Amino acid sequence: MRTTEAAARERIAGALRTEADDIADRWVQLQLARAASGDGVGESALREEADALLGALLAGLEGDLPVDRVFTGHQALRQAVSDLSLRRARNGVTPTVTSLAVMALKEALMEAVQRQTRDGDELFAASVLTNRLLDTAGALSFETYVDGREEIIRRQSRQLLEVSTPVVRLWRQVLAVPLIGTLDTARTQVVMENLLEAIQEHEALVAIIDITGVPTVDTAVAQHLMQTVNAVRLMGSDCVISGIRPPIAQTIAQLGIDLSTILTRATLADALATAIRLTDAAPALTGPGTER
Amino acid sequence: MTGAGESGGTTVLGDAERRAANGEAAARPVTYAVRSEQDLLTVRHAVRAATRRAGFSIVDQTRVVTAASELARNAYVHGGGGALTIDYPTRRDAVGLRLTVTDDGPGIDDVPTALADGYTTGNGLGHGLGGARRLMDEFDIRTEVGGGTTVTATRWAVR
């Protein structure tokens, strides 16, 4: 068993040593033929990819890693598979096409081995080994592909979070955050961070949170609003919530959410008028426990 | 500092390979004793340093140090002392910091109540459990009446 495996490994390595160019050509052709719709990676890029991967594969096979860990354990080979998958992920190629691309290498490799030997046993052993090798490569490519897509999604949602929570200065010592969309935990954390830093920077006495653009207020959203208001008050500033539309006010009442400790106004204009009055009154008379 | 408590070396091979591939040194778990008020300060410093090392934002640093302070104080006041272990789990998309706080105290007989209490008031010591849970992403309590308590809490920082 061991000897057959070692022989088969050497057989494949031999094919790579002598026919690397042909294998690479064939692999590129197979990929182009299968992704007829055009998958965003050009022929020359495919060829470059193939050369890099086949070179690393040969080095991997000549090394002493066991077959099942050649792809995952060999640094350069792992990198080559990663590059291949990430490039496809970024170009919007589907994961199926991506793993098929890796699988097509099986065919290209086996054809080369066939040209070298006609012995049935040897071909069978080489085929088993090729399958084992490239199945791990397929799994690895799928994993990297998913990583790549997730990274893009994460980056985009972070960017979205940043641009969707601007803090604007409306008046001397009065800031406002117009919220658009829903208020989940991650969003609340970003809002609090941006708002509190701006409060410190501008020595703002009043922060207005405008929820005109928030479609619904449920218990969770209300809790997140309360949390933000509490943080603002702990800093020593006051908080006004504006833009509570009638249907939302009704929902809040029906849910029995208690916002009575929070200053609320129907419109941003009303809130600004209130805020200016507050800043004109005695300074720094705010705090969680202050009754007014 | 002191090697009290066990620190399970549970590094998965895949993780180690990934770390090696990313050029990160595998950080080993470290355990600190929580047996005196001075220890509470020491633990806070250690956790702060660990959060910096994990590359946490200043707000995340504050969350984790505060949670550690609550948990360590719980172990000290209610558990009659114990230990806090810091380690660094990894996930595909995030680096984490995990606090494991153990004590050999009387245990908690009603975990839901222990978690719910002290939400609005700081009425009495040792009600920071629920608060600590809100500050961390993952939270787990293992307790047995008469058998001590182990709290495991992790916060992740998305890369």
Next chain:
Amino acid sequence: MSSPPATGVPILRLGDVLVTGLLNELDDEAALRFTSELMERIATEGARGVLIDISRLEIIDSFVARTLMELTTTARLLGARVIVAGMRPPVAITLAELGLQLTGVETALNAEQGMAALGWHQSPAPPGEVRHDRRR
């Protein structure tokens, strides 16, 4: 006027206001000693206001929060109004997430605004005159 500081935390007096600050390195016992020392000073010096600067505090856990709340209540019973000033944004966020609202504790953005709330105003007039106004 008072016994030597037991905690090493200085408590200064400006007119009828006591000004002090909290540091990170305060352990529980020192925090309690600080509280009793501050209450002693309020009583013996007849202070009407207390400004506690917490801008150096990197965390506030439930113990420190409770200390601040108790201190505020006790001071109020002794006739003094407490203002806690300069909480850092990450500390405020963490406290809010912990669910601690510091009920009853008045806060100010910084020491200056806290002092203003206690009746001290920045004024172009020489300090002596301001002082004169404040004297009872």
